[in-house]
Amino acid sequence: MQEFIGQSPFHAGEIEAQLRAGVQLRGAPIRDFMPDQHRAFFAMLPFVVIATNDAAGWPVASTLAGPQGFIASPDPQHLVIDAGPDAIDPIAPLLVPHAPFALLGIDLATRRRNRANGRVVARDEQGLQLEVLQSFGNCPQYIQGRQAYYVPPAETSALERLPQLDEEALAQIRNADTFFVATSTATRSGPAFGADISHRGGRPGFVRIDDGNLLTIPDFRGNRYFNTLGNLLLEPRAGLLFIDFDRGDLLHVQGTTEILWDGPELDRIEGAERVWRVRVERVWRRRDAVPLRWVFREFSPVTLATGEWLPS
Numbered sequence: 680m681q682e683f684i685g686q687s688p689f690h691a692g693e694i695e696a697q698l699r700a701g702v703q704l705r706g707a708p709i710r711d712f713m714p715d716q717h718r719a720f721f722a723m724l725p726f727v728v729i730a731t732n733d734a735a736g737w738p739v740a741s742t743l744a745g746p747q748g749f750i751a752s753p754d755p756q757h758l759v760i761d762a763g764p765d766a767i768d769p770i771a772p773l774l775v776p777h778a779p780f781a782l783l784g785i786d787l788a789t790r791r792r793n794r795a796n797g798r799v800v801a802r803d804e805q806g807l808q809l810e811v812l813q814s815f816g817n818c819p820q821y822i823q824g825r826q827a828y829y830v831p832p833a834e835t836s837a838l839e840r841l842p843q844l845d846e847e848a849l850a851q852i853r854n855a856d857t858f859f860v861a862t863s864t865a866t867r868s869g870p871a872f873g874a875d876i877s878h879r880g881g882r883p884g885f886v887r888i889d890d891g892n893l894l895t896i897p898d899f900r901g902n903r904y905f906n907t908l909g910n911l912l913l914e915p916r917a918g919l920l921f922i923d924f925d926r927g928d929l930l931h932v933q934g935t936t937e938i939l940w941d942g943p944e945l946d947r948i949e950g951a952e953r954v955w956r957v958r959v960e961r962v963w964r965r966r967d968a969v970p971l972r973w974v975f976r977e978f979s980p981v982t983l984a985t986g987e988w989l990p991s
Contacts (some may be wrong), residue, residue, distance in 0.1 A: 694908030718752035728858040730861035730876035738861035738918035767838040779873035789820035824976035833967035841962040861918035862910035892959040897951035924973040933961040936977030949986025
């Protein structure tokens with residue numbers, strides 16, 4: 680088992696994004712195995728966010744949830760998840776053997792998060808077996824503090840295919856202080872390529888909506904890896920996931936992106952180092968999709984150091 684320290688674990692898109700941002704990283708603690716603390720962390724979680732790509736290369740993001748211990752790690756390169764997606768989940772037909780996956784384990788109460796990317800080994804009625812090819816931690820920045828509690832899962836849930844963002848979806852996005860973004864290098868191969876899932880946070884309203892279907896998102900200072908933006912340079916399609924933490928609803932959004940590396944848009948919200956936009960093309964909603972609810976505790980201190988969108 681080898682760490683990627685001493686050689687670059689980044690693909691060409693990530694390196695280009697780093698250079699555009701004036702960052703040069705010779706290496707990073709991105710491993711091809713999970714350290715014991717990451718393995719123990721996943722086993723403590725009540726839910727994870729997972730992503731993969733569909734047959735056309737579109738990234739898709741969703742969640743998997745269960746009682747504490749529903750995720751286990753039999754060895755440093757594998758995870759076993761005793762839960763699968765609902766049949767109506769857009770990701771359900773995609774998590775098949777050999778498919779790429781990206782997994783984000785995040786504890787909103789402690790603001791701790793770790794990521795694991797790799798491929799699906801097996802899937803059955805019990806859940807998933809995953810092989811980890813990349814493992815790394817993330818900093819706690821922009822994670823709002825929330826405490827999760829379990830609720831019985833809904834007996835029936837429907838998948839709503841929306842022709843566009845309706846008023847309910849627009850309100851959910853406007854009020855969001857958190858979302859997750861799935862990206863990919865769908866046409867590439869190798870351990871540095873595949874699916875990726877990342878967290879984004881800010882003050883409520885940090886995702887700006889223009890013309891009903893254009894989302895504008897500030898890119899605040901992060902770990903400087905540029906996994907998300909680097910992927911978008913190679914493959915501009917993205918899948919966004921918004922969780923209604925009060926109701927357990929999920930809003931799945933897919934769209935095509937563009938990145939603004941400079942210009943006046945950056946001056947309209949404090950803390951933005953770049954801005955990226957998503958032109959919404961597909962929308963799904965699932966009510967009562969997550970058997971969890973969260974009690975809001977507090978904003979991240981770094982979130983409070985950012986601003987709100989100024990009028991144009």
